[in-house]
Every structure is written in structure tokens, then in C-alpha cells.
Amino acid sequence: MIDVARLAGVSQQTVSRVVNGHSNVGPDVRERVERAISQLRYNRNSAARALATNRSMNLGVLSYSLPVHGSTMVLFGVAEEARRNGYATSLVSISDVDPGSIRAALDTLLGDSVDGIVVLAPMSAAAPVLNGLDLAVPIVCFEQGAPASSHAVTMDDGLGARLATRHLLDLGHRTVWHVAGPRGWMASDARRAGWLAELAAAQRPAHPEFTTTDWTVESGYRAGLHINDDPSITAVLAANDSMALGIMKALSERGRSVPGDVSVVGFDDMSEAAYFQPGLTTVRLDFDQVGRLAVDHLLQLIGGEPAEMIPAIAPGLIVRGSTSAPRPHD
Known part of the structure; x- marks a missing residue:
């Protein structure tokens, strides 16, 4: 040094x-x-540093539903930022967000003598459990779509849905239909609320959303079959890119073109979105930044710095070939 x-x-x-x-x-x-x-x-000599600072140099990570695109990318950001700062990470995943599962997972991490914990469980049911905890170490959560706070990293999913809906309306579509994310996820609620808010602001009709049970391509495909049955539908906002891919597949199999007959917008901007056929118009979210912010904020808390407000991460609309103006006869 x-x-x-x-x-x-x-x-x-x-x-x-x-x-x-x-x-x-x-x-x-x-x-x-x-x-x-x-x-x-x-x-840095991690062992010497741990002795000098009385820290384990290990951060705990509690994660729910790793196969979901956003959770995986946030976890990558956490691990990379932790490594850059000389920390190892210990991961515990849970299959349910009930109080017992969350408490048991946190106890496991505390048993590993972690210096702080990042919680990646952006579920409506998890927030009240986590907010009521009194832990011996600092904790930072990922609460997707929630208002900005000093204890959680958030993303403005509602704004992202408004941007996507406004894009479709500006193209000339009379209204926008929504294939919603599964219930219980903060992202599902925020994206649905943003879609409804933009339709209301434009004084356009809001039809009941197509419901799903998970974030998969298959859920989008099933919704796409129903969309195909209604020729009045010309514009669709899917709650994530995987479902958008399923919708496009179902429409293509039935002889409907995207965007000629139906414009489709996704959400997340997964790395494959640009290579869909056609390329997918989508809302870009920087999940890697979530991980970096969560670790940076956690390290500040570990160092005794005051908890500061963490600004919500802003989305961006990426326009590609899956959206266009409706056909003249529409």
C-alpha cells in the first residue's frame, strides 16, 4: 500500500x-x-485485512427464483462488485417467500459470519417480512418497482411500462393490451400500474390483461394464442421479453405478422432480444447496476456511513422491428 x-x-x-x-x-x-x-x-491480503478490520470479508446473498432473467443478472452484478472490493459471497436460495423460509435463510448466512446481506427477493410478500427484521448486520434489498428508499435498490418499472405504452399509442394504435407477469412479483404490479396509468392519461380503453403463472416463453405462447383469436388487438405489451417471444411464436404459427398485424413490446432487454425475428422493441433495465449499487450501499453501511437515499434506476425504451403503425384498415 x-x-x-x-x-x-x-x-x-x-x-x-x-x-x-x-x-x-x-x-x-x-x-x-x-x-x-x-x-x-x-x-490485498484478505486474511490480514479481516484481522485488521474484524470483518469476515464475506457478504451474504439471499435470492429467490434464480432462473428468472433479472435475478440472475442482479446476482452477477453483486458477485462482481463484491469481488472487486475484496469480498467473497455466500449464496442461499429459497423456493418460497414465507417468513419461515426467509428467517431460516438469513440465519444460515449469519451462521457464516457475513458482514452484510443483499436480499434478492422482489416479491410483495417478502417486503413486510424483511422490513420488520432486526439483524446484527446491515441488509440491503432489491425491491423492483418500489419507491426509492435508503434500504433498497429499486427500478422504475412503472415508468418503463408507460414509455412502452406511449410508444405504441404514438404509432397510432387505439389502445394497448397487456400480458401481465405472475402475481406476487413487485415487477408485475409496477408494470401493470404503469400500463394502466398511461392508458388513463391518454383516455384510451384498458381491457383486462392476459394473466400468467410464470415468466416463461410458454406463458407468452399461451397468451399469444388468445391474442390471435381477437383480430381487434393490434398492440401488446408483454411483462418480459421471454413472454414476448412466446407471443410472437404463437402469432407466427397462426399466420399473423409482427408487426404488420400485431405490434409487440417486451420488457428487460435480455441479450437475445435484438436477435428475435423481428428484433424486439423492449424496455431496457440495467440489472447489473442493481447488483453494483446494492453492494456499494451495503459496504457504506458496513463502514458505518449513514444510510442515504438510493435513487431508482431509470429504464430506457429500445425500439426495434417488432413495432410499427397499425395497418390502414385498423
């Missing part, structure tokens, strides 16, 4: 702040320190 400080032209304390992820370091100074670390191939 002395060598790094000398090469970067800063104090050892500044080097310590950089390697420990503190936010009170200017970008120019941080860049000089990181360049010196790279040049000198400096690696």
Missing part, C-alpha cells in the same frame, strides 16, 4: 479508501490509485 500511495502521489489513507470502496474519493484520484494498483499488481 505504501508503494501504491507513492506511485499515485496520495496518502496511504486515500489508497485505503479506494480499495475499500468509499465514495468520498474524487474520480481523478480514484483513477490514479487504480492505475497504480494495476501497475504494481497490488493484491
